[in-house]
Amino acid sequence: MYFKSSLTALSHAMEDLVLAVDDSPLVIANFQHEKFYRQEVHRYQRIAQRTNQVYVLAVPESESGFAVVEQSLETIPLHPNDGLAQEWHLVILAHKYTACLICREQLTPATSMEQARRFEGFWSFDSRVTIHAARLLLGRIASYRPELAPKVEQVWQRYGLTTEVPEQTLLLSSAGIDISIFAQRLVTYLQASQYKLLKAYRVLSTKERKERLINAITATIRRSLNPQDVLAATVKELGNTFNSCRCLLYRCSPSDQQAKIEYESVATGLPSLTGQMWSLADNPLIQVALAQERAIAIADVTEAPNLHNNPAIRTTIQRWQIRSWLLVPIHYQGTLLGML
Missing domain, CATH: 3.30.870 (Endonuclease; Chain A)
Incomplete structure (x- = not known):
């Protein structure tokens, strides 16, 4: 055969x-x-x-x-x-x-x-x-x-x-x-x-994960029209899909100095960031993502010395045990709504 x-x-x-x-x-x-x-x-x-x-x-x-x-x-x-x-x-x-x-x-x-x-x-x-x-x-x-x-x-x-x-x-x-x-x-x-x-096979696996994520979020929307429930479920599903230790979603605008963490998916054993104030002005990654209107990904923050040269970022990385970092600006009709 x-x-x-x-x-x-x-x-x-x-x-x-x-x-x-x-x-x-x-x-x-x-x-x-x-x-x-x-x-x-x-x-x-x-x-x-x-x-x-x-x-x-x-x-x-x-x-x-x-x-x-x-x-x-x-x-x-x-x-x-x-x-x-x-x-x-x-x-x-x-x-x-x-x-x-x-x-x-x-x-x-x-x-x-x-x-x-x-x-x-x-x-x-x-x-x-x-x-x-x-x-x-x-x-x-x-x-x-x-x-x-x-x-x-x-x-x-x-x-x-x-x-x-x-x-x-x-x-x-x-x-x-x-x-x-x-x-x-x-x-x-x-x-x-x-x-x-x-x-x-990798392409098919990625497609299957994407479809499963969309189906899970769609099912949540059908169960509840409450935006808070939908966003909370979306963050949870994203965290499960990407197998990340922490997934955050918060509202912000280009002029905001900081934002409040409203939705979070966090791995067991890690401290929660929900309700914490998240600095935006002192974070060069966030500023680049906002300015270029595109996702920014750092596979290993230890190999990005420019981040450790910033005291505020260095403190954030150490405090919240960040190893990899992905930031995705969320836009609707040209208007920034938040950051994932």
Whole structure:
């Protein structure tokens, strides 16, 4: 069982063999649907510069030019009901090596992520397996495009497909090809796909947290139209969402010297700031946030020496045990309402 990211890495590593070795191989790639081929079109144009025997199979998009004959490679438009529309194949047959990837997609919910697509199959450097796959696919190619019959016949003769393969398995290492080319590329592609997956999961996690926060605040508003209840619940949810030790919300205007802390979410064991007067004029971070009308974030206040040079700020940091600091001005129609 393979996920799409693994098959993409395998395919790219195999394709790199064609680009790295001057051997003019036969390359047959089944992309299922044209949209997947379009993601790799530049790569296959490069491959077509190394060999004139490149065949790309896919179900064409409506009103696309996929079925138009290209000079660099042969495109084979599949019928949507053809079983190949559910299969991912890559067959490479050269004089020095052979490689193939044969897979069929398993049905998954339509709502699944693209990278969650699953396939059953195998990949191999066995020449008998590769040649058998090439024979089957060449038969389908000739069936879909009869005008290619002479070219397909040349392929059968050129790559020895008319004779039986000896009872042996040809590995890359024994065929004069450095297997490290494939191994290094495969590891690189797998690492890149893993990074993309982690990045996608982080985006989804952030989106889920944001939606959960909005839903929690919306539910509070529906339960009570009292602004104080809504603001108190908002601060509580923000504190839980960001997993911060303290979350404050207070009203202020650009001319205020200080503000009273009205709403707070604080971790257990820490002293509360509710009701305390919070200095605004002596805090350069607040002044910058107000002047630039944007959020200001300090990941580690110990690495901001300019803050410790200010006695008032230094006292605030030490008294309230501040390690990281995020300030977000709240505006409505250009008017400052408060600070979070």
